[in-house]
Amino acid sequence: MTPPTDxxxxxxxxxxxxxxxxxxxxxxxxxxNVKLHEGDIIISTAPKCGTTWVQQICHQLRxxxxxxxxxxxxxxxxxxxxxxxxxxNVNAEQRYSPRVFKTHxxxxxxxxAAGVKYITVxxxxxxxxxxxxxxxxxxxxxxxxxxxxxxxxxxMLAGGKPRDLLEFASPWEHYASWWPRRKDPNVLWLFYEDxxxxxSREVNRIAAFMGVTDPATIAQAxxxxxxxxxxxxxxxxxxxHIKKCRNAIMDxxxxxxxxxxxxxxxxxxxxxxxxxxxxxxxxKFREVCEPVMKAVSYEESLQAYRAERQRTETV
Numbered sequence: 001m002t003p004p005t006d007x008x009x010x011x012x013x014x015x016x017x018x019x020x021x022x023x024x025x026x027x028x029x030x031x032x033n034v035k036l037h038e039g040d041i042i043i044s045t046a047p048k049c050g051t052t053w054v055q056q057i058c059h060q061l062r063x064x065x066x067x068x069x070x071x072x073x074x075x076x077x078x079x080x081x082x083x084x085x086x087x088x089n090v091n092a093e094q095r096y097s098p099r100v101f102k103t104h105x106x107x108x109x110x111x112x113a114a115g116v117k118y119i120t121v122x123x124x125x126x127x128x129x130x131x132x133x134x135x136x137x138x139x140x141x142x143x144x145x146x147x148x149x150x151x152x153x154x155x156m157l158a159g160g161k162p163r164d165l166l167e168f169a170s171p172w173e174h175y176a177s178w179w180p181r182r183k184d185p186n187v188l189w190l191f192y193e194d195x196x197x198x199x200s201r202e203v204n205r206i207a208a209f210m211g212v213t214d215p216a217t218i219a220q221a222x223x224x225x226x227x228x229x230x231x232x233x234x235x236x237x238x239x240x241h242i243k244k245c246r247n248a249i250m251d252x253x254x255x256x257x258x259x260x261x262x263x264x265x266x267x268x269x270x271x272x273x274x275x276x277x278x279x280x281x282x283x284k285f286r287e288v289c290e291p292v293m294k295a296v297s298y299e300e301s302l303q304a305y306r307a308e309r310q311r312t313e314t315v
Contacts, residue, residue, distance in 0.1 A: 001152075001277065001280060002149060004146075004154065005150075008145070008146050008147065008150050011141055011142075011146050012150070012154050014141070015136075015141045015146070018140055018250040018252070019140065019250075021249050021251075022166075022249060022250055023085060023246070023249070025164070025166060026084065027081060027082055027084035027085045028081045028165035029165060030083065030090055031079075031080030031081045031083055031084070031090055031103065031105075032080070032081075032105065033111070034080060034090045034091060034101070034111050035091045036112075036113035037099060037115075037116075038113075038115030038116070039099075040099045040101065040115075040116045041058060041101070041118070041119060041210065042080075042101045042103060042111065042119070043058065043077075043100065043101065043102045043103070043120075043121075044103050044105060044107065044110050044118055044174075046104065046128065046171040046174035047128075047132060047168055048123070048128045048131040049121045049123040049128060049171070050121045050123060050190075050192045050195060051102055051104075052073060052237050054119060054195075054206070055073050055074075055077040055100070055102055056073060056225055057203055057225045058077065058100045058119070058210065059073065059076055059096070059100065060224045061203075061207050061210055061217060061218065061221045062096045062097065062098060062100065062210065062212070063096045064212075064214065064217040066220045066223075066224060067095070067096070068233065070236060071236065072237070072238065072241055073237050074086070074239060074242060075241070076094065076095055076096075077100045078094075079101075079102045080101050080102065080103040080105070081103060081104065081105070082242055082245070085242070085245045085246075086241045086242060086245055098210070105165070106161075106162065106168075106174045106178075107120075107174075107177035107181065108177060109162070115186075116186065117186045117187070117188070117210075118178075118181075118186060118188070119188045119190065119206070120174075120178040120189055120190070121190045121192055121195075122175050122190070122191050122298075122301075122302075123171070123191070123192035124192070124193065124298050124299075125156070125171050125172070125284070125298060126273055126278065126281060127269075127270070128156075129148075129151070129152050129156050129273065129281065130148070132151075132155070132156070133148050133151045133152075139243070139252075139257030140250065140252070140256075140257070148273065148277070149273070149277045152280065153280070156281070157280055157284055159171075159173075160173060172284055172285055172288035172289050173288060175289055175293070175301075176288055176289050176292040176293065179289075179293050180292065182305070188209045190202060190205075190206075191302055191305065193302060194306075199222065199225060199226070200222055203218060203221055203222045203225060204218060243256070282297060285297060
């Protein structure tokens with residue numbers, strides 16, 4: 001791939017320094033050591049794979065009342081690794097039952113206990129790369145300092161298996177870590193593309209997994225998971241508390257990233273990726289995921305899972 005320019009190298013150096021300090025090991029360990037209860041639900045995803053969307057769906061399904069009485073979604077569905085950073089008690093009871101947590105831990109690092117359920121979401125790596133770039137640009141690095149293709153090369157493709165709790169697994173490692181467990185009765189595998197294609201069907205799958213059967217509860221959860229509704233209330237999905245803490249740790253202005261919305265129309269921007277970046281992202285899928293998922297591309301894994309699920313549902 002095209003090497004970064006001198007100015008990009010400098011910007012990347014600053015970025016890596018800030019990311020290294022984005023959270024504390026103490027807080028990550030507190031999240032991993034959460035005292036789990038039977039029935040708890042953990043949403044485990046790679047970054048930018050629809051985590052916030054699924055947090056909202058799960059919260060609305062468990063509340064049964066259309067509850068929007070929160071400043072930010074992580075107040076009611078805590079981010080395990082950062083609860084200590086934002087002053088939350090990770091072991092506290094939550095407003096509604098079951099307790100629901102969000103994490104970016106991959107499967108080997110996710111807290112485990114009997115009776116706990118897990119939801120994981122996969123998303124096309126092209127869209128993950130673009131979404132992650134937009135999320136970081138204007139927050140952790142100034143707009144225009146790093147090109148999308150350089151971001152793909154230096155951030156996305158450079159990731160792999162996490163070396164400690166502060167590192168994210170790459171999307172490919174995250175998918176591969178959960179794939180063997182996709183048929184476990186306490187695991188629900190979702191594809192972001194399925195959520196976009198038929199939200200009603202996927203909300204009903206999540207409801208069934210959570211044991212929610214009331215049609216009115218499911219209907220209101222579906223209504224409040226629609227893009228227009230979440231966009232209208234996007235200030236409740238912007239990680240303001242987490243950004244405020246992270247900004248202080250990363251030596252960024254207090255309001256850095258305040259304008260970066262997490263409620264965006266997914267997809268539709270793949271033309272921004274160069275052919276070189278697309279080829280590299282595809283090659284990484286083949287390298288990491290094909291041996292585990294038995295698919296040569298993300299698209300093939302999506303179609304294989306849909307066929308697998310259809311066979312299961314018709315038995």
